[in-house]
Amino acid sequence: xxxxxxxxxxxxxxxxxxxxxxxxxxxxxxxxxxxxxxxxxxxxxxxxxxxxxxxxxxxxxxxxxxxxxxxxxxxxxxxxxxxxxxxxxxxxxxxxxxxxxxxxxxxxxxxxxxxxxxxxxxxxxxxxxxxxxxxxxxxxxxxxxxxxxxxxxxxxxxxxxxxxxxx
Amino acid sequence: xxxxxxxxxxxxxxxxxxxxxxxxxxxxxxxxxxxxxxxxxxxxxxxxxxxxxxxxxxxxxxxxxxxxxxxxxxxxxxxxxxxxxxxxxxxxxxxxxxxxxxxxxxxxxxxxxxxxxxxxxxxxxxxxxxxxxxxxxxxxxxxxxxxxxxxxxxxxxxxxxxxxxxx
Numbered sequence: 391x392x393x394x395x396x397x398x399x400x401x402x403x404x405x406x407x408x409x410x411x412x413x414x415x416x417x418x419x420x421x422x423x424x425x426x427x428x429x430x431x432x433x434x435x436x437x438x439x440x441x442x443x444x445x446x447x448x449x450x451x452x453x454x455x456x457x458x459x460x461x462x463x464x465x466x467x468x469x470x471x472x473x474x475x476x477x478x479x480x481x482x483x484x485x486x487x488x489x490x491x492x493x494x495x496x497x498x499x500x501x502x503x504x505x506x507x508x509x510x511x512x513x514x515x516x517x518x519x520x521x522x523x524x525x526x527x528x529x530x531x532x533x534x535x536x537x538x539x540x541x542x543x544x545x546x547x548x549x550x551x552x553x554x555x556x557x
Numbered sequence: 558x559x560x561x562x563x564x565x566x567x568x569x570x571x572x573x574x575x576x577x578x579x580x581x582x583x584x585x586x587x588x589x590x591x592x593x594x595x596x597x598x599x600x601x602x603x604x605x606x607x608x609x610x611x612x613x614x615x616x617x618x619x620x621x622x623x624x625x626x627x628x629x630x631x632x633x634x635x636x637x638x639x640x641x642x643x644x645x646x647x648x649x650x651x652x653x654x655x656x657x658x659x660x661x662x663x664x665x666x667x668x669x670x671x672x673x674x675x676x677x678x679x680x681x682x683x684x685x686x687x688x689x690x691x692x693x694x695x696x697x698x699x700x701x702x703x704x705x706x707x708x709x710x711x712x713x714x715x716x717x718x719x720x721x722x723x724x
Binding site: 392393394396397398399400401402403404405432433435436438439442482485486487488526 | 559560561563564565566567568569570571572599600602603605606609649652653654655693
């Protein structure tokens with residue numbers, strides 16, 4: 391039902407966030423884990439729309455946000471982001487400048503989706519794009535810290551094999 | 558365009574507020590002015606949707622909110638609330654419990670629209686409904702303070718004449 395889809399896009403324009411965070415990780419060949427996520431927040435006393443989105447999309451989960459008294463609907467799986475979330479906002483775009491964040495988010499998820507983020511060059515490109523998103527948000531690590539401490543990465547062939555590990 | 562209308566309802570579900578406030582007033586025969594308003598807030602760096610709503614509805618105004626760093630689109634005119642805002646949300650309802658606030662808001666605006674709020678009995682009914690809305694919001698005056706200090710009000714005939722004063 392496209393009226394509901396438009397409603398969800400409108401809701402997300404106010405309350406949603408496309409986020410790409412970076413976390414140091416010894417398990418990852420470049421030394422950093424990339425975590426793309428889509429989330430929508432709402433006061434804990436009024437969670438209907440979060441449930442409605444989860445039920446329509448059949449993915450993601452709802453949990454309390456530790457930082458404030460809100461609930462958060464979140465999709466972290468790259469597979470679900472590529473299969474459900476990104477196609478939704480391509481069909482029912484955001485009407486504010488948040489759409490620019492979404493478009494960058496989609497580029498990043500597709501790089502990850504084809505495993506290219508495991509190569510140094512693509513990782514750097516991806517990180518630079520991520521740092522142009524949500525300029526008002528706070529980040530734990532700077533772009534310089536991340537790019538200055540990158541491991542050697544994988545070869546093209548090894549990176550291609552690893553794409554099957556994706557969530 | 559109904560997709561845009563659904564989008565606006567979704568946006569308002571997250572960011573909008575239907576509010577009825579009360580202000581002591583010597584100009585008003587019952588001693589209290591009733592101020593219904595519809596508002597939508599947004600961070601000041603991203604006002605597109607507020608402008609989009611104002612341009613589509615051809616009413617209301619956008620101004621900085623003194624209480625925080627947001628912009629607020631607001632409709633205060635009872636005439637515009639009855640002509641534009643209420644019909645919008647009757648055609649494109651909110652999908653969360655905020656719809657209950659809207660329905661009460663619509664009842665109150667219609668009481669004001671026919672001038673019935675100038676009579677003590679209708680004013681009391683209206684005030685009691687208003688105090689069931691936005692339970693998490695703060696109010697400057699309690700229901701007891703308002704109802705305990707009401708003037709004598711107008712007669713039915715005088716109230717009917719006064720409806721032409723409405724904004």
